[in-house]
Amino acid sequence: MPELRKDPVVGRWIIVAPERAERPNAVVRALPDQDDPASCPFCPGHEAMTPPELLAHRDAPSGSNGRGWALRVVPNKFPALRTEERMARTGQGLYDTMAGVGAHEVIIETPEHGRQLPQQSPEQVEQLLRAVQERILDLSRDVRLRTAVFFKNSGAAAGASLSHPHSQIVALPLVPSELEQEMSGARAYFEEKKRCVFCDVIAQEARERSRVVLETDGFIALSPFAARGPFELLILPREHRSVFERSSAAELQSLARALRLSLRKLDLALDKPAYNFYLHGLPLREEPSDWYHWHLEVRPVLALAAGFEWGTGFFINPTPPEEAAAFLRQTEA
Amino acid sequence: MPELRKDPVVGRWIIVAPERAERPNAVVRALPDQDDPASCPFCPGHEAMTPPELLAHRDAPSGSNGRGWALRVVPNKFPALRTEERMARTGQGLYDTMAGVGAHEVIIETPEHGRQLPQQSPEQVEQLLRAVQERILDLSRDVRLRTAVFFKNSGAAAGASLSHPHSQIVALPLVPSELEQEMSGARAYFEEKKRCVFCDVIAQEARERSRVVLETDGFIALSPFAARGPFELLILPREHRSVFERSSAAELQSLARALRLSLRKLDLALDKPAYNFYLHGLPLREEPSDWYHWHLEVRPVLALAAGFEWGTGFFINPTPPEEAAAFLRQTEA
Numbered sequence: 001m002p003e004l005r006k007d008p009v010v011g012r013w014i015i016v017a018p019e020r021a022e023r024p025n026a027v028v029r030a031l032p033d034q035d036d037p038a039s040c041p042f043c044p045g046h047e048a049m050t051p052p053e054l055l056a057h058r059d060a061p062s063g064s065n066g067r068g069w070a071l072r073v074v075p076n077k078f079p080a081l082r083t084e085e086r087m088a089r090t091g092q093g094l095y096d097t098m099a100g101v102g103a104h105e106v107i108i109e110t111p112e113h114g115r116q117l118p119q120q121s122p123e124q125v126e127q128l129l130r131a132v133q134e135r136i137l138d139l140s141r142d143v144r145l146r147t148a149v150f151f152k153n154s155g156a157a158a159g160a161s162l163s164h165p166h167s168q169i170v171a172l173p174l175v176p177s178e179l180e181q182e183m184s185g186a187r188a189y190f191e192e193k194k195r196c197v198f199c200d201v202i203a204q205e206a207r208e209r210s211r212v213v214l215e216t217d218g219f220i221a222l223s224p225f226a227a228r229g230p231f232e233l234l235i236l237p238r239e240h241r242s243v244f245e246r247s248s249a250a251e252l253q254s255l256a257r258a259l260r261l262s263l264r265k266l267d268l269a270l271d272k273p274a275y276n277f278y279l280h281g282l283p284l285r286e287e288p289s290d291w292y293h294w295h296l297e298v299r300p301v302l303a304l305a306a307g308f309e310w311g312t313g314f315f316i317n318p319t320p321p322e323e324a325a326a327f328l329r330q331t332e333a
Numbered sequence: 334m335p336e337l338r339k340d341p342v343v344g345r346w347i348i349v350a351p352e353r354a355e356r357p358n359a360v361v362r363a364l365p366d367q368d369d370p371a372s373c374p375f376c377p378g379h380e381a382m383t384p385p386e387l388l389a390h391r392d393a394p395s396g397s398n399g400r401g402w403a404l405r406v407v408p409n410k411f412p413a414l415r416t417e418e419r420m421a422r423t424g425q426g427l428y429d430t431m432a433g434v435g436a437h438e439v440i441i442e443t444p445e446h447g448r449q450l451p452q453q454s455p456e457q458v459e460q461l462l463r464a465v466q467e468r469i470l471d472l473s474r475d476v477r478l479r480t481a482v483f484f485k486n487s488g489a490a491a492g493a494s495l496s497h498p499h500s501q502i503v504a505l506p507l508v509p510s511e512l513e514q515e516m517s518g519a520r521a522y523f524e525e526k527k528r529c530v531f532c533d534v535i536a537q538e539a540r541e542r543s544r545v546v547l548e549t550d551g552f553i554a555l556s557p558f559a560a561r562g563p564f565e566l567l568i569l570p571r572e573h574r575s576v577f578e579r580s581s582a583a584e585l586q587s588l589a590r591a592l593r594l595s596l597r598k599l600d601l602a603l604d605k606p607a608y609n610f611y612l613h614g615l616p617l618r619e620e621p622s623d624w625y626h627w628h629l630e631v632r633p634v635l636a637l638a639a640g641f642e643w644g645t646g647f648f649i650n651p652t653p654p655e656e657a658a659a660f661l662r663q664t665e666a
Contacts, residue, residue, distance in 0.1 A: 005558055005559040006559060007557070007558075007559040008515045008518075008522070008533075008534060008558070008559075009515050009518040009519055009522075009530055009531070009532055010511075010515050010518050011514075011518055012559065012561075012646065012647075012648075013559070013647060014559045014560065014561055014647065014648045014649070014650055015647065015648070015649045015650065016650050016652075016653050016654075017649050017650070017651055018651060018652070018653060018656075037594075054546075055581060061501060066532050073549045080641075080649045092558075093537045093541075094530070094533050094534065094537060095537075095558045095559075131531055149641065149644050149645055151639075151641055151644050152640055153639040153640045153641075157637070158637070158639055158640070159637040159638070159639025160592075160639075162380030168640070168641070170645075172647070173646070176644075176645035176646050177645070177646035177647070178343075178645050178646035178647075179644075179645065179646075180645075181343045181344075181646075183344050185341075185342040185343050185344055186342055189341075189342075195342055197342055197427070200341075200343070200427050200568060201341060201427065201658070204427060204428075205424040208426075218578075224340075225338055225341070225425075225428045226338040226340040226341075226345065226346070226347045226428075227347065228345075228347055275645055276639055276640035276644075278638060278640045278641070278643060278644025278645075279644075280644065297643075297644070299643060303489070303492075304490070304492040305492070305493070305638060306414075306484075306486040306491055306492025306493075306609055307481065307484030307485055307486045307491070307501070307609035307610060307611045308484055308486075308501070308503055308611070309522065310511075310609055310611060310630075310632060311482050311484050311511060311516075311609075311611025311612075311613065311630070312482055312503075312505070312509035312510070312511050312611075313345065313509050313510035313511035313512075314346060314347065314348065314505070314509045314510070314511075315345075315346075315347045315348070316347070316348045316350050316413045317347055317348065317349050317350070317365060318349075318350055319349075319351070320349050323351075323430075
């Protein structure tokens with residue numbers, strides 16, 4: 001049974017999830033980036049290899065858990081958290097624990113084993129974002145869940161244990177520290193200046209241009225001023241928006257174009273790097289706010305976090321973000 | 334020229350260090366864990382391949398930067414920070430920057446190319462810790478420097494770009510966020526309870542035993558209750574101590590035994606894993622405090638931080654710390 005444990009000094013929560021030790025490639029080795037479709041649990045015809053689907057996009061009504069789908073969402077077979085846990089909180093001496101209540105879902109983006117996200121059509125990427133929106137809205141009905149995070153690991157070096165194109169949603173019973181810190185920084189900025197810090201970033205970047213990678217009608221992709229690593233990207237709605245799951249269909253369409261184009265540029269510029277991305281938005285069920293602004297952070301895996309980064313929380317970035325942005329701007333994708 | 338940049342939302346500082354892009358293996362690929370001694374800049378006879386030494390242990394007075402040493406400390410040839418920078422701080426619109434003043438030193442632990450730290454004698458490990466103490470005391474004389482962090486990356490998967498046994502010291506012009514968070518958590522605990530949180534952890538662990546890996550006369554090695562990953566270890570002085578560099582010779586000797594034995598157990602239990610460790614102590618020139626307790630954190634590299642960890646600051650640990658500790662206790666090293 002997964003358990004949440006809180007570090008007594010820094011307050012950081014971790015999940016002890018022994019089930020995850022059983023998943024393929026739990027320990028990092030040199031992994032093949034391409035595994036065999038014949039044994040791939042995400043390929044059509046292998047629907048029985050995953051837990052029953054939570055959502056699927058099918059053109060014809062061909063019945064659940066059979067073929068004929070364009071996208072499927074299923075529970076993770078090796079979940080970090082489970083919805084069926086009761087919400088027990090206990091102390092053990094000076095330590096705090098919480099039962100690992102939550103959800104861990106996998107979005108199988110396409111039936112095509114080898115069609116990675118940057119190679120998918122704009123409509124496919126849009127379909128993925130619509131599924132994410134739908135799942136987050138559904139998860140937000142469970143009041144035990146406080147936050148849902150949509151993320152993707154692409155490539156073995158980015159932590160993917162299967163190559164078939166997929167992304168994930170984890171829902172947590174609390175607000176995790178990275179989001180908490182962001183929210184608290186944005187709240188403090190708003191209290192002082194009565195402006196959204198992300199809106200101010202967008203305004204300054206749109207003026208200076210040196211770190212802008214691309215713009216669509218509704219979105220802007222930047223190489224952030226304090227990027228933690230080479231070619232890190234930040235994709236934001238240009239208008240102030242704090243709750244991703246309230247996005248309109250037109251906004252999701254524009255985000256799909258910005259995300260797809262950003263990933264295609266990274267693919268070309270860096271020769272198909274492994275990468276992670278994740279979406280930061282307000283916690284579940286919160287009303288839209290003036291001070292927070294949802295966004296996607298994209299991080300190609302080009303350097304490893306090592307002793308210095310772990311020990312300090314400081315990152316060393318060998319590539320000035322201005323150089324990364326200039327390079328990506330001129331990459332035709 | 335390296336530059337420190339502050340994230341406008343979360344306040345995290347990063348270092349833009351373009352020089353580091355030129356170092357060997359700046360981009361992660363499958364690296365050989367054993368490189369060739371003939372071209373190794375840390376091997377005896379190749380002293381001219383490193384910048385001039387800052388400190389060396391030699392039995393006979395054989396002159397600086399020649400052979401005959403047992404340990405050398407040299408500036409990092411690809412530094413993340415430089416001492417010669419002036420301490421300029423500037424704003425760029427809403428962004429804050431600081432010149433990358435600091436120090437980045439490499440400790441070459443032994444002339445023997447293949448003798449990794451766990452295979453070194455207790456006296457060699459002690460010699461390493463004495464050199465660290467000496468260098469930190471020297472760095473603390475530069476009032477521009479606020480914190481010094483001793484750390485080690487061992488193995489390519491842990492971010493080491495050379496296999497010859499070495500560790501590093503980075504001195505920074507500020508207190509980095511990981512340390513700041515730890516200090517602020519420990520300070521709050523002390524204000525409430527008038528006790529050191531680390532001393533309370535040691536007392537509870539010594540009573541419960543389930544997470545204790547080993548004890549020497551002065552030190553205890555634990556599998557921490559909220560370990561971020563499998564087989565993470567925490568090594569602390571059993572008596573309350575807040576400033577590492579004030580350690581007595583006997584304390585360093587006892588720490589050397591605890592660290593060496595911990596690494597030998599990890600080597601045997603996990604078949605020579607890549608690992609990182611780093612030392613957390615009070616910032617430079619601070620007086621000993623009642624509320625902080627210095628320690629070493631050791632992290633074998635068995636899982637990758639991926640989208641979920643980066644996006645949330647949450648870690649998923651598939652191995653309960655109690656199981657890791659039990660396994661390491663019974664590993665004879």
